[in-house]
Amino acid sequence: MASEGGFFSAVWETIKTIFWALLIAGIFRTIFFQPFWIPSGSMKDTLLIGDFLFVNKMTYGYSYASCPSVRLQRFGINIDAQDICGFLDGDNTRILGGEPERGDVVVFRHPATGQDYIKRLVGLPGDTVQMIDGVLQINGAPVELEDDGVFVETYERQGPEGRPPRCENGAVGPGADCEKSRQIETLPGGTSHHILNIGTYRGADDTGVFHVPEGHYFMMGDNRDNSLDSRFPVTAGGVGFVPYENLIGRADRIMFSSAGRSMLFFWTWRSDRYFKAIE
Structure with missing residues (x-):
């Protein structure tokens, strides 16, 4: 016994x-921190598919979106953050709230689907935002742009979603170089970062004027021609204007990176990206 x-x-x-x-x-x-794995190429070359980072939740304070969603489709588990902390929803405010800054790379909750997205904050409440001939305009003035060569990657299926990249140098075969024009964009306030463009792709290079409402933000991907962001309404698969309470946190540093379909493929690990600061 x-x-x-x-x-x-x-x-x-x-x-x-x-x-x-x-x-x-x-x-x-x-x-404190929420892990986030980059699943798509919308933030290249700032963030690559397979980058792993921790999101600093203390930066902007806390709202219902700060609660983690637990989604394990294989086991039929789908617990949304709103199911746990929905009592905090509805007033677009935050506890211990901090104001985000233009140029921050932000993880936020999609206003319609509730999924976590990561984009760069380019438009603050009260701003006007527009794209003219592929150049970002903020409050009626174009941002500073400086050519910075060409971003080259291998044309192949990337990450868990298995999507090949878009290329500026036309249709290329598997294993060939896929090129995009790279520029340094400087936002009002002085934040500089890389953006990528495909010269022949005009999907959202020319838009109307967006008036960012109070309590909301305008988000864009750095890979400008491969990002469903605030340029597109939620009804068209975009994110529209993102409410303050939907912000989860700021992405500051890459902790780990793998170029393979699985992080277990150790030969695809990108050690040069470990602990790299996000600009």
Whole structure:
């Protein structure tokens, strides 16, 4: 009987250890940092498919969107952040709120689908934003642009979604060089970062004038011709204007990076991107 009691005691201790570990991890993720894996190429070349980073939640304070969503489709688990913290929703405010700055790379909750997105904040409340001939205009003035050569990557299926990149140098075959024009864009306030363009792709290079409402933000991907962002309404698959309460946190640094379809493919790890600051 003593050995049986010892067995159940050991099992109970293991259960308690797992419980407290999950509780601490949940609190850590909710309050401090949230892991985020880059699934698409909309932020190239600032962020590449397979970059892994932690999102700083303390920067902007907390709202219902700060609660983690738990989605494990294989096990039929789909617990949304709103299911946990929906009582905080509805007033577009935050607890211990901090104001985001133009140029921040932000993870936010999609206003319609609830999925987590990552884009660059280019338009603040009260701004006007427009694209003219592929150049971002903020409050009626074009941003500063400087040519910075060509971004080259291999034309192949990338990441878990298996999508090939778009190329400026036309249709290329598997394994060939896929090129995009690269520029340095400087936003009002002085933040500079790379953007990519495909000269022949005009999907959202010319738009009307967007008036950013109070309490909302205008987000764009750095890979300008491959990003569904605030230039597109939610009804067209974009994100529209993003409410203040939907911000989750700021992305500051890449922790790990893998170019393969799985992080287990160690030969595809990109060690030159480990702990790289996000500009």
